[in-house]
Amino acid sequence: MKKKNVVKLLTPVIAAGLLLSACNSSTGGTTKNSASNTKKEDISTFPMVVKNTKKPVSDGVLNFAQVSDTPFEGTLNYAFYQGQPDYEILQFFDEPLFSTNGDYEFTNDGAATYKMSNDNKTITVKIKDNVNWSDGKPVTAQDYEYSFLVIGNKDYTGVRYGDAIIQSIVGMKEYHEGKAQNISGIKIIDDKTLSITFASANPSLLTGLWPYAMPKHYLGDVPIKDLAKSDKIHKTPIGFGPFKIKKMVPGESVQFERNDDYYHGKPNLQGVVLKVVNPKVILQSLKKGEVDVADFPADQYPAAKGSKNFQFVGKIDLAYNYIGFKLGHWDAKKGVSVMDNPKFQDKNLRQAMGYALDEKSVGEKIYNGLRFPATSLIPPSFPTWSDPKANPVGYDPAKAKKLLDKAGYKDTDKDGLREDPNGKKFTINFLAMSGGDTAEPLARFYIQSWKNVGLDVKLVDGRLAEFNSFYKMVEEDDPKVDLFAGAWGTGTDVDPYGLYAKDASFNYSRFVSEKNEKLLAEGHSDKAFDKDFRKKTYSEWQKYMNDEMPVIPTLFRSAITGVNNRVTNFSVDPKDSSFVWSKVGVSSDTPDAQ
């Protein structure tokens, strides 16, 4: 649900990116045989809203599972938290000022309303009168300003300042450098109203602007450098969400009680109990009715199918897997990518490597269909922006071979492997991450697929790389790496600029082209406030990237949630995300068990 649809709250999907479920060795060898006996699932057949028409009981208590094999950290503030587990706690007791629609764009139904100026450079935010912190004090314009003052401060210890939108606030830079006491672009108009002016107009503002206020009256007396470790954030945080924290057992559980003063109406549930449950036992916990709502590990889905006492809801995740080509290096001094690695400059070669991969089989055999071939670099969880007709590369080994022939990669010494156009031995070093039982078989499957079209691909150092080594090598453009398999969580802001632009350090493939820069810049320009224009621009970008193929989009993924039959009104539909926890109820006092 709101798992990833809040701006900037990006989940660490990288580790999970290669975490696959089960792939027997025979899959590795038989790439041509994509016919599959396993019954595959299709995420589009999953409902997004639970089916339960019964009336909720008053004062019900819901048990929420935090499916994780580590305790939560307990940094309970949007400006400071780092891991998804803390976010899951935050969502119950604090929320963004703005509600959002199905495109994750701000609407005016939430705690605040907004208005854009005519030049789209200034947003005026008005906080509604009945919005109060859980200690009874009103949420004010100063509170919203305060969160920017914290994030921009030179003593701030969190990771949110890197955001381009925050940095584009007029006067933010001066404040960050300590040259100004305040941020000149943020003006308090009255206690409930403020305006924020940006250096440039950017439609991503309406999904990507920092939407969280911080209780200044409560946190203001703590020096900013000590905020992250203060008890006011770790032990007794406050918010203005539908619930408030009643009790917490560090690292393992949190008890919430209803916030009767919630501005959007009294929540249905009297309380929520959140506890950490290991992924290995989550199915049993759901079956026993110990937990009512749990994000469910997709690899266990076949075992869970057909359960009677709980149901599944699902949607496509805000993430994708990809295989990237190292086309150059990052010039740290200038802060730009330089595309100077000759190995993969021929786009025929890149395309051929894409056509060689049978992602449909991977999705069906390894993920029971809950992952499926990616069609572009914008996942369908952005229905407005994702273009399924952006000429996706499918599985076509014959075409791959033809492209390689055309590019001059021919097997001149008849050893079954192609040489490069100069007749020299051509070996590609592939970096893949370890994690989960199927990381290795999947990497082998890809290597075998490339071998089937005559390409000699080897794992870097002959083995999978551990998470940190993987990123170190990719970030530092280690010359050992020609090709790497990664994954991105996109967050709710569709703008791919931060991942693919010339001056984005996360442009790991180091792909640079004029057209790419132009399309990316247009995609978040003033003109792109026109949705049709933006749609067209991103559609063109997706086509362009599928053609140039600096990275091969490999898989999209589904996110499924197990929900006990007694739960009402639960939804993972992005358009319902804003008030879902105040609407959710339970239709009986005891959960259904099996």
Next chain:
Amino acid sequence: MIKFILRRFVVMIPQLIILSVLIFALAKAMPGDALTGQLASNPKMDAQTLHELKQKLGLLDPPYKQYLHWAGGLLHGDMGMSVIHQVPVTQLLAGRMENTLILSLAILILSYMIAIPLGIVGGRWTDSWADKMVVGYNYLTFATPLFIFALIMLFIFGFVLNWFPTSGSVDIRVEDGTFSYYMSKLNHLILPALSGAIVNTTVTIQYLRNEIIDTKIKDFVKTARAKGVNESKVYTQHILRNSFLPIAAFLGYEIVYLIGGSVFLETIYGYPGIGQLFIASISQRDFSVVTALVMISGLATLIGTLLSDIILSAVDPRIRIE
């Protein structure tokens, strides 16, 4: 004796210094840092800010400087800040240590409660069917991996029989400090402690059984028997007392085990403790937590060996420490 203990403590100082250098060097030799994983998943980050953050965290200082800073802090009892948890390491460890100590102590007591009677039975009635059962049990538990055993225990007693809660260290709904609060803690403790204890008895049983078998044919036992001491007295007074020696010697080392925690039990039973924290901190490159934990267990090992020596000399007058 006191001189001996003092001398041991003095020797500990260089040992700890060497340990700290080693730990620090090894930790820094791991690729990546605490920001690697966090930011790779956060595309909204520019290179400039990343650089600033690393600077703030001192990750860009030369290693010797980082070491001196860290070691200097250690002398003041300051183990640094956890980047991942954003709290001082001491505070973080204190929170987790309570659970770990309770769990480990319970495991220790339970495993002695199981192992000592079984060891005695096996040793006294060697080759009887009872002994064969004990040996069989020993091989079985020795060969059983804890992470599978814990899952099976959880499945049977937690989910099928519903005897015990399935995760956490306490039910959050009961009020702190009341009788039911402690009962809830106990109730949450039994299953993980039992799982840990059952597969933790091998060494104790084996030592005790072998010792008894050895001792039983020794001359002084024969003499006792020849003098007409009755059989049960031979066992309780002559054989057992001597057979407990190696176990007593082992006790000191158990301290290390006590604070080390168990990553499997903690993970499977959702019981936040030190073992779990240690593993997670390594993979997240939360250096200050990793180094602090290794330092502490290093210190505990040194003290544990010392304790073992002291216990041994106390129970066995043949060993003299000068």
